[in-house]
Amino acid sequence: MEQVDKLFQYKFINESHINVNHTLSIPFCSSLEELTHILLLKYNIPIYASKELVKNLDRFVKSSNLQFYDDRTSELVAEFKNQPNIEDITKEWERLIREETAEYGERKCASDEELFATAYHKLVHSPMLETMLQLEYMYAVTVRQRVNEKDYQIKSLSEKQTEEMNNAIDRLEKGMTESEINKLATKHFEDQTFLQVQLTSELETIKEAQRREYREWLMQMLEQNQANSSLPTPKSSPLSPGLPSFVSDVFKTDRKELQSTVLEESFTIHLGSQLKQMHNIRILSADVMDLCAIKDNEQLGETTPQLLQTALGLYSNDLCGLVLMTDTVIGSRLTKEFTEICERSTEFHFPYIEDQLESISNTLQKHQMEPNSARNTNSKHLQPGDVYVTRHSNLAQVHIIFHMVSDDSLRGSDINSRHPVVLGLRNILKTACSNDVTSLTIPLLLQYEMSEEMTVTWCAKRAELVFKCVKGFMIEMASWGGSDLKNLQFLLPQGISSDVFQSLTTMLPSIFKVSNPLILKTSAHIK
Incomplete structure (x- = not known):
């Protein structure tokens, strides 16, 4: 802290008048008794005057310190008031303070999303579960039918336009001009765009409409349950007589089915230096989209166990x-197939x-527009190792998708544990254990x-690189707190030998340290 010099004056009157003029550094924080002794020796003041001298020193130091702190505070307040963004x-x-301190926070009612989540969680763990799943299934059938119709119409238009363009090119030397072909191409593009937007x-x-009807029906069922202590089956439910007509034409997916011979292996491991945690590890060879897409049951109105698994774990x-x-x-385009799966229900x-x-x-x-941002690329572009998260309730075996950015460097064989994508895996594991993601x-x-x-x-x-890095991340994860990663699944490309x-x-x-059973043999000589 900055100090100022201030003169202390004192007069001692006896046979000879003694004037004390001593400069002190303010604020003064040293010992007054020590200073008094120094002044007594320096100015030859009698020892019996020490009490009076200490009293005067104490009064001078207190007033000087107080004035110094007042002046300093006033300067800081004035400087702060001159800031243009004080408001x-x-x-x-x-x-x-309102957001972080509960005492000063605003008292808000639960939002519609919170009320719906609470209602869904309560009903999904009740006898209404089957009705809810089958109603969702019927809604999904309708959507998939419309998606198929959309794809068919777009494909038919494309084939028709391709045939028209081929005929026009064939007539290029028989009176058809390049300008007319360009106009035809423009018309085709406009027709294709219009049909795409319309569908x-x-x-x-x-x-x-489905989202609104489903939410209203669910809240209505919860109200009736609270009023009558029962959950009636609605007329539009698949469990009631007379199913909607559109259910009769169940959509049959054209996605390839899993191979009859599935390559998979499961292990149980223990990790940790002192208190060991048990984890289940599975190695599986499959198409990654098969873990997202819900397979359709050909049986009328029948839901799949995948829907049950997703629903029960949604708000858990x-x-x-x-x-x-x-x-x-x-x-x-790399996420186009995944996006299409999400759009099918x-x-x-x-x-x-x-x-x-x-x-x-x-x-x-917005982040890139900040002054301290290190990114100066296009707003749609990310860097390898970056991760963004999407949430889903209409996929087969997952609720959370960690989209991790990669590049062609992963095709090489020289990547190490410091590669951005490997470090991205660490961030994913940290995010997972901090947000109740127990299966990954x-x-x-x-x-x-x-x-x-x-x-x-x-x-x-x-x-070997991924195994060792993930193992290290999981051991490190134990010190992060949050949920334990109970189930870890390593996915291999479909078709691997x-x-x-x-x-x-x-x-x-x-x-990894695999758990093996301990077999004890009894002795035949035990009496």
Whole structure:
């Protein structure tokens, strides 16, 4: 702290007049008794005058210190008042106090989303579960039918336009000009765009109507349950006589089914230095989209166990997550198939996938516009290792999707534990254990398809890197707090050879500590 010099004056009157003039540094924090002794010796003052001298020193020091602190405080207050954003700073502090301190926070009623979540969680754990799932299934059938009609109409128009364009090109030397061909191409583009927008709008209207009807029906069922202590079956329910007509034409998916011979292996491991935690690890070879898409039952109105699993865990402390590799553009072609799966049924709980991706893009754009932002790229572009999260209630085995940005460097064999994508896995595990995600699926090779450069040696090296890094992250995770990652699933590309799969499953017990049963043999000589 800065100090100022101030003169202390004192007169001692006896046979000879003694004038004391001594400069002190204010604020004075030293010992007054020590200073008094120094002044007595310096000015030859008798010892019996020490009490009076101490009294004068104490009065002088107190008044001088008080004046110094008053002046200093006044300067700081004046300097603070001269700041141009004093009102903004005050409002920001007021907002933070309201949001972070419960005592000063605003008393708000539960939002509609919170009320719906509470109602859904209560009814899904009641005898209404089957009715709810079958009603959702019927809604999904309607949406999938309209999606199929949309795809069929767009495909038919494309084929028709392709035939027209081929005929026009064939007549290029028979009177057809390039200008007319350009006009035809422009017309085709406009017709294609108009049809796409029209069909998409119709589909969104149907989804919004379903979402509104489902929410109203659910709240009505909860009110009747509270009033009558019973849950009646609504007339529109699949359990009541007379099913809606559209159920009679159940959509049959054209996605390829899983191979009859599924490659998978499960392990139980223990991790931790002192207090060991048990985890279940599974290695599976499958198409990543098969973990998202809900398979359709050909039986009329029959729901699948996948819907049951998703519904029961939706508002729980045991959420399921999936790491989905993507590129640097939010909502790019690499996520097109995933987006189409999300669009094949109505999302009743969270924003639609397009809205979530748009919100993420807007957030990224705002972040890049900040003065201290290190990013100066386009608002839609991310960097390898970046992760953004979307929430879903209409997928097969997952509630949370961790979209992790990757690049072509993952095709090489020289990546290490400091690679941005590997560090992105650490951030995903940290986010998962902090947000009740207890089951997580990770692409073991950080790839979804086999390619030429992915030799046996390449696969073994990549799997070893991911195994060791994930193990280290899981051990570190124990100190982060939150939920334990109970189930971890490593996903391998579909079509991987059984020999490579077997070599990777053999590698896991050597890296993780696998739990083996202890077999005790009794002695035959026990009496």
